[in-house]
Amino acid sequence: MARKPDKGIRERILTVASSLFQEHGPDGVGLQQIINESGCGKNVLYREFGSKDELVVAYLDRCRQDWFDLVQQTVRPLADDPAGQLIAIVGAVAERSEAPGFRGCPLRNSLPSFPEHDHPARRLIVDYHFARRDLLRELAEQAGARDPRALADKIMLLIDGLHASGAVLGEQGAGETAVAFATEAVSAAVGGSRVATPLGDSRVASPGIPA
Template identity: 40%
Template sequence: MTRTPVPGTRRRILQTAARLFREQGARAVGMQQVVEETGLGKSALYREFTSKDELVKAWVGELHDHAWAQIGSAIARHEGDPARALLAIVEQAQESTQGSDAHGCTFYNTSAEFRDPGHPGRREAVAHLDRLRELLCALATSARATDPKALADMLMLIISGLYANAATLGPSGPAAQSIAAARILIDQHVPTPEGS
């Protein structure tokens, strides 16, 4: 090696791509646009990511890491109170839609934009949703919910619906009722109501 590999390149690409994909949708953004906004050349981009599909996958994967960390800290804030932790996850999701960048849930959006089940980005997105579902189920079990799986799935509905409605009808639309709805569903399943 005779030249510095510029390690920040990959990160810069991902950050730029993340912004464009989030704002306009992955399908609407061309690689040319990513190249122009990063100021790099196409060869640099295609050395880091072999194809656009892989770039989308990396983007979704990074968003998963980010979301997972936020969920983890939300849970940690209510250690020993899994029912409260479940609510905290919904609260955290709602907060993330309050900004003006309410473009919906990336994981569901990506699934909507790329229907091919084999698409790397879609697989990554579905994997995230599956892990979230399992996490909710584990928390519901810890909370001694009467039917943990049912409670977890109901909260999945609320969270998905929250993002979808925030993106279409605005954060102050139906999305604003997500926490209240989650509380009702949690209380209904957990023997000792803690939501009130």
């Protein structure tokens, strides 16, 4: 009797590879280690992913999607408050960056592994960062910022700073300060009274793996 194909094998391989890439980086993980830990054969892995590069791209795409899922969950309660959404995004990143085991943004961390500008992994990483900046600019425009580009760039720099400092400082990071800076920047950009911290707190709960 022929063995039925394991419909979850691709997801299992990707989950194992994602955990290993997250911990060691793409350069620090070999395919044999992924094969051993996922419990699949070499032929099965190559059936699902034609090469290590293809597997890395799938991992990075998962990280990219995790980020946008985080954003959507964070801003959903503030659908009519784009200024508050910008602050809430910084709060979500702040909380995540101070969580145990945080290692920084996996997309940015993976960039040095792909110096070729036309490599699919590098293109995905660059496209992700442009898309993230475009999203922040759109929210800044909706909030009525006098200079949406400048406000979006300030928020982006805060996010990148949290990713960098959180990987080193952990729970001793500058999350509360980053949220305060974000609130001040948004308030100054939109004019008028000081913008209230979303949900009445300096932090916004955030799920998912670090990204």
